[in-house]
Amino acid sequence: MRRLAKIGDWFEQRLKIWPVVRETAEHRIPTKSASWFYVFGSAALTVFLLQIFTGIMLALIYVPSAGEAWNSLQYLNHGVTLGWFLRAVHGWGSNFMVAIVLIHMVQVALFGAYKFPRELTWIIGIFLLLMTLGMAFTGQVLRFDQDAYWGLGIGASICGRVPLIGAWVVHLLLGGPIIAGDTLSRFFAMHVFVIPGLLIAFVSVHLLMVLTLGINDWPMPGRIVRRSTYVEQYEAEVKKDGMPFVPDAVWKDMIFASFVIGAVLLCAAISGPYGPSGQPDPTIVQTVPKPDYFFQWLYALLALLPPQTETVAILVGPVVILAWLILLPFFAGEGEKSWKRRPIAVITIALTAVTLGTLTHYASYTPWSPIMDAWSGDPVPVQYLNGRSPLERQGAAIFQEKQCRNCHSIGGSGGLRGPNLDSVAVRKTHAQLVRQVVQGGGNMPAYGKNLNPAEVTALVSFLDTLHPPNQPRARDAAAQISDTTEHFANGTGKE
Amino acid sequence: MSERDVSRRQFFVKLGVVLNGLAAVVLATPVVGYLLAPIVRGEGGKYRKWIDLGELDEFPEGQTRLAKYKNPISNAWDGETDDIPCWVRRVEGETFQVFAINCAHLGCPVRWFPQSGLFMCPCHGGVYYRDGSRASGPPPRGLFQYPYKVENGRLMIEAGQLPTLSTSASLYKRSKGCEG
Numbered sequence: 001m002r003r004l005a006k007i008g009d010w011f012e013q014r015l016k017i018w019p020v021v022r023e024t025a026e027h028r029i030p031t032k033s034a035s036w037f038y039v040f041g042s043a044a045l046t047v048f049l050l051q052i053f054t055g056i057m058l059a060l061i062y063v064p065s066a067g068e069a070w071n072s073l074q075y076l077n078h079g080v081t082l083g084w085f086l087r088a089v090h091g092w093g094s095n096f097m098v099a100i101v102l103i104h105m106v107q108v109a110l111f112g113a114y115k116f117p118r119e120l121t122w123i124i125g126i127f128l129l130l131m132t133l134g135m136a137f138t139g140q141v142l143r144f145d146q147d148a149y150w151g152l153g154i155g156a157s158i159c160g161r162v163p164l165i166g167a168w169v170v171h172l173l174l175g176g177p178i179i180a181g182d183t184l185s186r187f188f189a190m191h192v193f194v195i196p197g198l199l200i201a202f203v204s205v206h207l208l209m210v211l212t213l214g215i216n217d218w219p220m221p222g223r224i225v226r227r228s229t230y231v232e233q234y235e236a237e238v239k240k241d242g243m244p245f246v247p248d249a250v251w252k253d254m255i256f257a258s259f260v261i262g263a264v265l266l267c268a269a270i271s272g273p274y275g276p277s278g279q280p281d282p283t284i285v286q287t288v289p290k291p292d293y294f295f296q297w298l299y300a301l302l303a304l305l306p307p308q309t310e311t312v313a314i315l316v317g318p319v320v321i322l323a324w325l326i327l328l329p330f331f332a333g334e335g336e337k338s339w340k341r342r343p344i345a346v347i348t349i350a351l352t353a354v355t356l357g358t359l360t361h362y363a364s365y366t367p368w369s370p371i372m373d374a375w376s377g378d379p380v381p382v383q384y385l386n387g388r389s390p391l392e393r394q395g396a397a398i399f400q401e402k403q404c405r406n407c408h409s410i411g412g413s414g415g416l417r418g419p420n421l422d423s424v425a426v427r428k429t430h431a432q433l434v435r436q437v438v439q440g441g442g443n444m445p446a447y448g449k450n451l452n453p454a455e456v457t458a459l460v461s462f463l464d465t466l467h468p469p470n471q472p473r474a475r476d477a478a479a480q481i482s483d484t485t486e487h488f489a490n491g492t493g494k495e
Numbered sequence: 496m497s498e499r500d501v502s503r504r505q506f507f508v509k510l511g512v513v514l515n516g517l518a519a520v521v522l523a524t525p526v527v528g529y530l531l532a533p534i535v536r537g538e539g540g541k542y543r544k545w546i547d548l549g550e551l552d553e554f555p556e557g558q559t560r561l562a563k564y565k566n567p568i569s570n571a572w573d574g575e576t577d578d579i580p581c582w583v584r585r586v587e588g589e590t591f592q593v594f595a596i597n598c599a600h601l602g603c604p605v606r607w608f609p610q611s612g613l614f615m616c617p618c619h620g621g622v623y624y625r626d627g628s629r630a631s632g633p634p635p636r637g638l639f640q641y642p643y644k645v646e647n648g649r650l651m652i653e654a655g656q657l658p659t660l661s662t663s664a665s666l667y668k669r670s671k672g673c674e675g
Contacts, residue, residue, distance in 0.1 A: 067574025149576065153602030153657065154618070160659025167661045171533045177542035177656035178566055180573040182533070281575035283563050285596060285604040288617040302601060303619035307633045368620040368632075372606060403611040417620050445622050445630035450612040 025246035028238045032218035034249035039256040040104035046257040047097045054090040064188035066181040069144035073276045088268035096264050098294045101132050112337030113216035115225045119329035121209045126325050131199050138191035140292050145276035150289035152179045161311045219337035296363035297356045303368040367416035370406040374414045381411030395462025398455050425467040429476045433460045542656040551648050559584040559607050567655045594627050595639035595658040639663045
């Protein structure tokens with residue numbers, strides 16, 4: 001023991017670091033800030049360190065070459081001892097990191113921690129969020145499978161919408177004319193060198209500022225932040241009712257961080273690694289590409305935006321949101337900190353969360369996409385064929401063969417792109433159905449050129465049978481009135 | 496320490512700054528050139544080349560078929576990514592339409608359904624008619640088309656880059672010229 005202390009002394013005599021370490025660890029914080037609500041920043045840092053560690057482990061095996069990446073991932077999954085587990089931890093770690101960074105951001109916003117004098121800490125935090133999302137996207141690309149390939153296609157297509165210099169941006173993103181070897185290499189460099197380097201630098205400054213400015217005090221309704229008095233008040237509070245960070249507060253951070261790491265390891269052990277899905281071979285067109293969960297809200301949004309607003313929304317939207325987030329501490333840098341007195345902040349956060357949640361939920365079953373194999377895979381329910389005429393059954397066959405089913409569901413299966421047709425005859429008359437099939441409209445293609453008149457007749461006579469037994473078919477009221485008037489005109493009189 | 500010394504030191508500090516600035520510029524020029532190479536390399540249509548899609552007989556009249564080609568701009572380590580698919584529609588005789596696989600909306604691979612005569616996209620629900628024109632969904636235009644020509648009984652297309660709204664506008668116009 002004495003020997004160890006001597007060795008320690010030898011180093012300390014040269015490093016002279018102990019006073020700084022001690023001062024940092026024991027810096028005083030407001031007693032109320034030693035809260036379970038204040039553990040998310042350190043948890044994000046912990047997961048980041050886990051990602052660095054597992055990332056280095058994966059880099060020992062992974063081959064950043066378009067021709068070999070997919071094979072090396074298979075080798076990691078099946079050929080290297082516990083390679084699957086490290087891939088799983090890295091993948092789940094990324095999920096947790098995005099989630100914790102977002103929770104941390106919401107907590108900071110709700111507790112008014114971005115207000116004076118911590119504006120710059122918030123702004124650096126915004127960039128840390130962007131880098132985290134950048135790591136998530138580039139990481140998804142490194143899992144060089146079909147989803148990665150077509151995800152890059154979506155990224156390039158978004159860049160292609162930039163006016164004037166769109167083509168340059170696309171070629172810069174891809175490192176050439178098309179998704180290929182140079183594309184993967186540059187995403188590897190971004191994921192492994194550029195963004196992590198920036199992250200380490202920005203996290204360091206972020207952390208340093210938490211130390212120098214002090215952790216946010218617990219927001220109390222009625223305690224107003226003013227630039228002229230805040231620093232004095234904070235220092236007085238820490239003096240009067242403060243305690244050293246180590247050991248009085250740090251234990252909560254440590255317990256939560258170990259809990260998070262445990263959760264990542266558990267998820268990884270149970271669910272295993274993400275993919276890779278099919279080979280990155282673009283000639284395999286039987287594929288349904290989908291992004292990882294943190295971008296599924298965007299995937300849904302891109303399907304649901306009105307087409308004419310899309311380019312503007314894609315290109316201007318992120319800039320506006322980013323500018324608003326960065327400017328937030330400048331137009332709301334003073335005043336109430338407590339979320340109890342900031343209804344607009346609470347509503348904004350709640351609406352954002354509900355919107356992102358709803359979009360992500362939509363992305364889980366993509367109601368906007370045709371189901372490509374519904375026409376050949378989903379049978380017509382038997383009760384829709386029992387007792388039907390040959391013409392109507394012929395119509396049912398045409399309904400399947402012409403892939404109507406890919407967008408329309410009947411009997412609970414089929415696409416959700418168009419309306420469900422189980423009771424279409426209640427909604428539309430025979431003539432309206434003919435018009436809809438032949439001319440399309442309301443986001444339905446016109447089938448006039450792909451169906452001959454006989455097929456239209458058969459198809460519509462099948463559709464005419466689709467109504468619940470207790471509900472009558474739609475009738476053409478106008479035609480009936482004209483029938484009646486004819487009766488009157490002919491002098492046949494009332495019935 | 497005389498004033499002369501101070502000004503002498505200040506001069507050397509300034510000299511140091513200027514020299515380092517100069518070195519930075521000398522270093523930055525090739526670095527910027529290197530980084531912009533993907534743009535510069537393709538200027539003047541160098542990312543497009545005529546390639547052979549195969550014999551005319553491989554494409555029956557009135558049908559739309561999936562064709563594959565090696566991307567003309569490629570490297571040995573591209574792996575499977577330089578196998579590029581496209582949809583070839585032989586309208587009649589030597590009149591063709593060669594569609595890019597990429598949806599005009601956001602680049603996902605569209606699939607051809609001969610029964611209903613539609614191309615459908617699995618990502619966001621874009622649908623196109625057999626002639627490539629937009630039928631429904633979010634795409635802002637019809638499918639991208641490659642310029643084509645028939646030489647010695649073989650179908651040639653001019654391809655090479657990922658078609659997007661800004662990298663393919665010229666392709667579309669030229670292919671229209673071919674048909675006219």
